[in-house]
Amino acid sequence: MIPELGNFALIVGLAFAICLSVIPLVGVASNNLNLVRYARPLTFGAFFFTLLSYVLLTVSFINDDFSVLYIVKQSNTLLPLQYKMAAVFGGHEGSLVLWVLMLTTWAGALAVSSKQLDEAFVARVLSVLGMVIVGFMLFTLLTSNPFERLLPNFPSEGRDLNPLLQDIGLIVHPPMLYLGWSGFSVAFAFAIAALMTGRMDAAWARWTRPWTLAAWSFLTIGIALGSWWAYYELGWGGWWFWDPVENASFMPWIVGTALIHALSVTEQRGAFRNWTVLLAISAFSLSLLGTFLVRSGVINSVHSFASDPERGMFILMLLCIVIVGSLTLFAFRASALQGTSKFEFYSKETFILAGNIGLVTATATVLLGTLYPLLVDALGMGKISVGPPYYNAVFTPIIAGLVVLMGIAPVIRWKKNKSGTFRKELGLIALASIGFGLAFPLLYGGEFIGWVAVGMGLAFWLVTATLKNAKNNISNSDGRMDFSRPTQSYWGMVVAHMGMAVAIVGVTMVSYYETQLDVRMDVGSKVELSGYEFVFEGMKDVKGPNYSAKQGQFRVFEAGNEVAFLQPERRNYLVQTMGMTEAGIDSTITRDLFIALGDPLDNEAWAVRVYVKPFINLLWIAAALIAFGGFMCMTDRRYRAKKTATETQQIDSANTINV
Amino acid sequence: MKRFVLFLPLLLFIVLGVFLYKGLFLNPQAMPSALEGQPVPAFKLLTVRQGDRVVTKADLKGDFYLLNVWATWCAGCKIEHPYLLDISKSGVPIYGVNYRDTIEDSSKWLQDYKDPYQFSIFDVNGDLGVNLGVYGAPETFLIDHQGIIRMRYAGIIDTNSWQVKFMPLIATIKQEIAQEKAL
Numbered sequence: 001m002i003p004e005l006g007n008f009a010l011i012v013g014l015a016f017a018i019c020l021s022v023i024p025l026v027g028v029a030s031n032n033l034n035l036v037r038y039a040r041p042l043t044f045g046a047f048f049f050t051l052l053s054y055v056l057l058t059v060s061f062i063n064d065d066f067s068v069l070y071i072v073k074q075s076n077t078l079l080p081l082q083y084k085m086a087a088v089f090g091g092h093e094g095s096l097v098l099w100v101l102m103l104t105t106w107a108g109a110l111a112v113s114s115k116q117l118d119e120a121f122v123a124r125v126l127s128v129l130g131m132v133i134v135g136f137m138l139f140t141l142l143t144s145n146p147f148e149r150l151l152p153n154f155p156s157e158g159r160d161l162n163p164l165l166q167d168i169g170l171i172v173h174p175p176m177l178y179l180g181w182s183g184f185s186v187a188f189a190f191a192i193a194a195l196m197t198g199r200m201d202a203a204w205a206r207w208t209r210p211w212t213l214a215a216w217s218f219l220t221i222g223i224a225l226g227s228w229w230a231y232y233e234l235g236w237g238g239w240w241f242w243d244p245v246e247n248a249s250f251m252p253w254i255v256g257t258a259l260i261h262a263l264s265v266t267e268q269r270g271a272f273r274n275w276t277v278l279l280a281i282s283a284f285s286l287s288l289l290g291t292f293l294v295r296s297g298v299i300n301s302v303h304s305f306a307s308d309p310e311r312g313m314f315i316l317m318l319l320c321i322v323i324v325g326s327l328t329l330f331a332f333r334a335s336a337l338q339g340t341s342k343f344e345f346y347s348k349e350t351f352i353l354a355g356n357i358g359l360v361t362a363t364a365t366v367l368l369g370t371l372y373p374l375l376v377d378a379l380g381m382g383k384i385s386v387g388p389p390y391y392n393a394v395f396t397p398i399i400a401g402l403v404v405l406m407g408i409a410p411v412i413r414w415k416k417n418k419s420g421t422f423r424k425e426l427g428l429i430a431l432a433s434i435g436f437g438l439a440f441p442l443l444y445g446g447e448f449i450g451w452v453a454v455g456m457g458l459a460f461w462l463v464t465a466t467l468k469n470a471k472n473n474i475s476n477s478d479g480r481m482d483f484s485r486p487t488q489s490y491w492g493m494v495v496a497h498m499g500m501a502v503a504i505v506g507v508t509m510v511s512y513y514e515t516q517l518d519v520r521m522d523v524g525s526k527v528e529l530s531g532y533e534f535v536f537e538g539m540k541d542v543k544g545p546n547y548s549a550k551q552g553q554f555r556v557f558e559a560g561n562e563v564a565f566l567q568p569e570r571r572n573y574l575v576q577t578m579g580m581t582e583a584g585i586d587s588t589i590t591r592d593l594f595i596a597l598g599d600p601l602d603n604e605a606w607a608v609r610v611y612v613k614p615f616i617n618l619l620w621i622a623a624a625l626i627a628f629g630g631f632m633c634m635t636d637r638r639y640r641a642k643k644t645a646t647e648t649q650q651i652d653s654a655n656t657i658n659v
Numbered sequence: 660m661k662r663f664v665l666f667l668p669l670l671l672f673i674v675l676g677v678f679l680y681k682g683l684f685l686n687p688q689a690m691p692s693a694l695e696g697q698p699v700p701a702f703k704l705l706t707v708r709q710g711d712r713v714v715t716k717a718d719l720k721g722d723f724y725l726l727n728v729w730a731t732w733c734a735g736c737k738i739e740h741p742y743l744l745d746i747s748k749s750g751v752p753i754y755g756v757n758y759r760d761t762i763e764d765s766s767k768w769l770q771d772y773k774d775p776y777q778f779s780i781f782d783v784n785g786d787l788g789v790n791l792g793v794y795g796a797p798e799t800f801l802i803d804h805q806g807i808i809r810m811r812y813a814g815i816i817d818t819n820s821w822q823v824k825f826m827p828l829i830a831t832i833k834q835e836i837a838q839e840k841a842l
Contacts, residue, residue: 324676330665
């Protein structure tokens with residue numbers, strides 16, 4: 001009964017979404033304010049019934065209702081409760097319901113918090129969101145319904161959740177990632193509404209930017225959680241593999257980064273309008289493309305979902321309708337007018353534009369690398385795969401160039417900067433950065449490594465240039481400090497850029513100074529790595545709720561003192577009969593000690609892999625800083641409702657619509 | 660002319676879309692097995708039912724034979740088991756590779772469901788499986804008189820796949836043997 005109610009709720013949600021995508025637009029076209037005002041209640045309806053459907057699916061999971069095919073595939077009575085709830089989105093069908101739930105949540109949030117915006121414009125935006133929701137709901141209901149029953153003969157026990165996914169990482173990573181991906185639909189809907197009305201002004205950018213920042217910040221967290229999960233759960237010791245699925249989440253992030261910067265130019269200078277709209281369309285299109293790549297199985301990946309050509313065809317159609325439709329609209333409706341504001345070569349506009357081009361180039365290289373195997377295969381030229389060497393070779397130089405720009409852009413002025421002034425301000429810092437970069441690898445590692453010099457030099461440059469600029473901005477004319485002088489969004493930028501510097505340090509250190517050892521260890525034997533001594537004290541049998549495991553006991557000593565006690569495991573999950581390696585990790589800010597068990601050898605000996613990873617935790621700290629910076633920008637006072645400004649604005653835009 | 664530039668993103672996507680569409684009909688998993696045309700990898704392992712008999716590659720005998728990767732935890736193996744019994748009765752030797760399993764479970768399985776294998780290699784750590792490039796069970800390799808892997812078949816063997824995939828290749832191998840004898 002409950003699964004049927006869930007299915008029914010989703011269908012009712014679909015009905016609301018269909019109405020949402022039609023009625024407000026009819027209202028706008030026929031100047032009927034009553035119809036326009038249906039946009040909000042219809043959005044709430046779609047949200048409520050999707051939420052209901054999701055909750056009912058979760059309840060079925062908790063009740064172990066194995067008459068539902070999807071639950072048989074994903075769950076088991078022995079599965080702990082928190083994983084039963086996470087198993088809801090552990091497979092293809094349920095994760096789509098989560099996608100739809102996130103989409104309707106964004107739409108609902110927009111409906112609640114957009115009271116001060118122009119009514120007709122919001123109605124258009126919600127309508128466009130409604131269309132996207134319809135697309136995904138149809139996809140769920142027609143090709144991947146999680147409520148499908150196995151009647152009358154159903155199994156008494158489920159096949160259990162993939163052990164890799166039985167982890168805190170799974171509970172938090174997908175919701176964050178989907179929140180980010182689907183959040184770009186709001187920026188997309190704003191862009192489409194802008195193309196419909198021809199309204200792409202500063203006000204439009206000011207409405208769009210906080211939503212884009214929110215989506216982008218969630219995506220940052222989602223990607224970082226995924227990377228963290230891969231690091232400690234897969235037991236390979238890596239944190240980024242340039243796998244197609246990772247790229248699928250990374251490309252919208254890079255374009256999203258370009259978009260939030262372009263939006264700030266549109267907002268403050270009214271420039272780059274077409275470019276901004278195109279980026280907004282691209283960010284969401286890349287999210288959809290990512291979904292297509294992951295779900296259709298066209299590309300080989302370590303963690304793609306089970307592929308199904310029918311689903312692939314459906315989502316390709318969805319992709320084509322969305323992208324061809326929006327790009328056609330763009331081609332015909334993008335404003336052919338030259339931007340009204342002019343700027344010279346030495347100006348913030350130029351540097352942000354250069355940064356944008358860099359980011360788009362970076363996205364294109366990742367896209368090319370991801371799709372290249374498919375292109376070559378489709379042209380009948382054989383099977384190849386593109387790996388990390390390609391990405392490292394092309395991606396790193398682009399990022400290096402971008403970081404140079406990141407130091408300059410905040411310092412330089414809008415519109416026109418005397419060419420000499422920023423050189424005077426940053427010249428000394430540039431020299432110091434080069435010096436620091438050259439000296440660092442010699443002092444830290446004792447030998448010169450080119451990329452370490454580049455990485456550390458750039459990080460130093462970014463930190464010092466950003467702080468110098470911040471210091472200038474908080475200094476009053478009388479020399480006193482006033483932290484409230486710059487806006488909150490300025491501080492958000494500072495925090496996020498600092499996060500970027502921290503990330504560069506982390507990536508550089510862990511890439512070049514990580515040490516690794518694959519050894520056979522007998523009970524009582526010890527190995528040494530980077531000044532740490534690892535002693536293997538033997539194995540213990542341990543039992544979890546749905547697995548049994550062999551647990552290694554390792555003590556780690558540094559200069560004779562015990563610093564860590566690590567217990568890596570080899571787990572055997574009872575239902576899926578799948579072996580799993582659970583790494584033993586000891587973390588401090590400066591290094592991780594990481595042990596993964598390999599295979600058992602003769603005489604109680606084990607194959608063991610040991611890593612010492614310097615500063616890897618900076619990566620997660622960096623992601624937190626970047627996301628926090630995004631949230632700080634988003635909550636800036638200027639994006640909040642202003643009662644007094646509301647009325648004038650409404651009259652204004654009402655006029656533009658009637659024209 | 661200016662308007663034309665605005666059409667560029669659309670044109671780019673249409674080209675991309677064509678490739679994505681073609682991609683749907685390709686199978687990225689269908690990697691030609693690197694082992695086809697290669698000899699069976701060397702091994703030295705125990706068997707499931709013959710106590711401490713150690714078998715090696717040299718114990719695999721026959722003009723052509725099947726190497727069938729199976730396990731008691733594999734549902735597909737249960738489905739294909741009757742077909743393997745039939746094939747074995749028809750005179751084709753089958754050697755089992757008992758993949759990542761326990762002696763107790765697998766001996767009981769062979770007792771309960773009958774044993775189609777000449778013997779089953781007990782590959783508890785999956786080393787032989789890894790060397791064979793096994794993704795999972797069931798997988799079956801067709802090997803010729805010179806110990807060369809001629810085909811790798813992933814999935815359940817049934818009447819249809821046996822007749823379509825295996826029979827023609829077995830005929831070819833028989834021909835080759837006849838030709839070599841004639842020389």
